Amino acid sequence: MQRRQTLQLAAAIGTTLAMSPIQSSVADNGQAAGTPSSARPLTDLGQLPGLRPSPRMPVLFVGHGSPMNVIEDTRWRRGWQAMGRQFGNHADAQYPKPQLILAISAHWLTRGWAVTGMAQPATIHDFGGFPQALFDMRYPAPGWPQVAEGIGAAMRNPPVAVEDFEWGLDHGTWSVLQPMFPAADIPVIQLSLDYSRPPHEHLALGRQLRALREQGVLIVGSGNTVHNLRAVARQVPDNQAHSWAVEFDDFAARHISSGNHAELANFLTLGNLAKMAHPTHDHFLPLLHTAGAAHEGEAPTYFNEGFQLASIGMRSVLWG
Numbered sequence: 633m634q635r636r637q638t639l640q641l642a643a644a645i646g647t648t649l650a651m652s653p654i655q656s657s658v659a660d661n662g663q664a665a666g667t668p669s670s671a672r673p674l675t676d677l678g679q680l681p682g683l684r685p686s687p688r689m690p691v692l693f694v695g696h697g698s699p700m701n702v703i704e705d706t707r708w709r710r711g712w713q714a715m716g717r718q719f720g721n722h723a724d725a726q727y728p729k730p731q732l733i734l735a736i737s738a739h740w741l742t743r744g745w746a747v748t749g750m751a752q753p754a755t756i757h758d759f760g761g762f763p764q765a766l767f768d769m770r771y772p773a774p775g776w777p778q779v780a781e782g783i784g785a786a787m788r789n790p791p792v793a794v795e796d797f798e799w800g801l802d803h804g805t806w807s808v809l810q811p812m813f814p815a816a817d818i819p820v821i822q823l824s825l826d827y828s829r830p831p832h833e834h835l836a837l838g839r840q841l842r843a844l845r846e847q848g849v850l851i852v853g854s855g856n857t858v859h860n861l862r863a864v865a866r867q868v869p870d871n872q873a874h875s876w877a878v879e880f881d882d883f884a885a886r887h888i889s890s891g892n893h894a895e896l897a898n899f900l901t902l903g904n905l906a907k908m909a910h911p912t913h914d915h916f917l918p919l920l921h922t923a924g925a926a927h928e929g930e931a932p933t934y935f936n937e938g939f940q941l942a943s944i945g946m947r948s949v950l951w952g
Contacts, residue, residue, distance in 0.1 A: 678843035680782040683731055686848035690727060690952030693853040693922040694808045696738075697940040699759055699766055702807040707870065708946055709811050711936040715950070716812030719850070731848030732776055733813075733820045734841065736922070737804030738855040738915040742824040745837065746793040749780035753820065754800030771806035776819040783821070787840060790826070790833070799824075804854040804918075818850075825917045831897040834917045838924020845952070851925050853918030857884045858909045858945030865942035873939035880909035881945045884919070888932050888949060893923040909945075919949075926951035 694712065701708045718726040739758055755770045777796065784794040801809075805822055825834065841851055858877045873881075880902070887896040897920055899906050900913070910916050926932070936948040 676843075677783065677786040677840065678846065680779050680786070680844075680847060682776065682778045682782070683844075683847035683849065685846060686728060686731065688952060689730060689845045689848060689850050690950055691845065691851045691853075691922050691925045693855070693919050693949040695856045695936060695944070695946035695948050696804055696808050696854045697856060697944045697946050699762060699803050699807050701940075702769065702803075702810055703763075703765055707938075708936050708940065711948065712808055712811040715935060715948075716814075719813075727850075728848070730818050730850035732779060732844075733773075733809065733818055733850050733852055734823060734844060735801070735805040735809070735820055736823045736825070736851070736853045736918045737802050738825070738859075738918055739802040739804040740799060740822060740824040741827040741914055743826060743828055744793060745787075745790055745826050746795040746799075746824045747780045747783050748775055748799055748801075748822045749777050749784070749794035749796035750775050750800070751777055753822070755806055756800045756802040758802045769806070769810070771801055771810050771816050773801070773806075773809070773813075773816040773818060773820040776821060779819075780821050787837075790829075790837065792823075795824075805852075808852070808854055823921070825914065825921075827914060827917070831900065831913070831917065831920055832894070834920040835893055835897045835924040838921035841921065841925045842927065845925065851922060853922035855915035855918040856945050857881045857916070857919065857947045858939070858943060859915035860908060860911055860943040862911060863908075863943040868942040870940060871938040873942050873945075874908075876905060876908045877939060877943050877945060880905055881939075881947055884945075885934070885947065888923065891926075891928065891930075893920075893926075896920065896923055922949070922951070 697708055720729045751774060753775045757767050780794050784792050801820060801822055809820065844851065858880050863874060884896065899916065930951045932949045932951050934947060934949055936946050938946050940946050
C-alpha cells in the first residue's frame, strides 16, 4: 500500500497555539490507497451496510477553540458535556445514542476528500507547546471500516477516498467528542476537507450527507465561526473580542438563523472582513458542511456563544 505524500506541515504559531492543519494529497482521481472507487460496487448513501434506519439525528457544528478546553474546566467544555447528555437512553435524553459519529474537522486538509477507514483510528496530537497532560490524552473510539467503504462507494461527485493507514482523529475531533461522549464507545469516522475547492462545493457536499441522519449518524463539524490566531489576546476574558470578530460572527449567525446557507458560503465576498476573521478559512469550512446537512426549514439553536482569546468565535449550532 503506497503511503500518501504529506505536502505541508506548518510549525506551531507561538508557544501555546495549535498547529496549522496538515495538508495531504489523495491520488489524482480523488482516491487514497485502498480499493479504487471504480472497483467498488455502487452503494446508496441512504442505505449503508451496517447502519440501521433511525429517527432523524440532529447535526452539530462545534466551535472548538483552544485544545486546552478538553482538560480545563471552561464554560466551553461544560457546554459540550451538557450537549452530550442530550443523547442516549436515559429519561432526560432528547435524541437516541448515535450509531456512528461522522466528524468533519478543520485540522485535516487534503486534495480531494477522504474518510478514515481504519478499525482503530489513532489519537493525533496535532499541536505544539502545550502541557504534557494534553499529549497524554487518548480517545480510543473505534472506527467502522465497512461504513467508510460504503461512503466511499456511494459518493462519486465529488469522489471520496477511504484512507486507512495515515490519519486518525485529530484534536478538532477528539477534543470536543471526549467531553460529549467520554466513554468513547461510539464509532467515529472523520471526513477531510479539500481546501482547494471553493466554499460552495463544501456546502453541496454537506447536502449529500443528509441521508446519513436517517441511519443513526450524528454529523459533527468542528471549527470556529471566527479563527485568527495572529490576533489572539491571552489576557482578555471570555466574550470580549475585536470589533471585526463580532461583526463576522454576527454575519454567520444572521445567515444561519435565516437558513440562507448560500450566502453563508459567499463569506469570501466580505473581503478584508473575511480575511481578518479567517486568514485561512479551514475553520469555517466545517460549518458549511453541517449547514448543508441541515434540511430546509430546520431551525438552528445556539450554544456556547461568545469568544475565546478575543479572536476565536466559539458559537456552536444544533439543527434538528
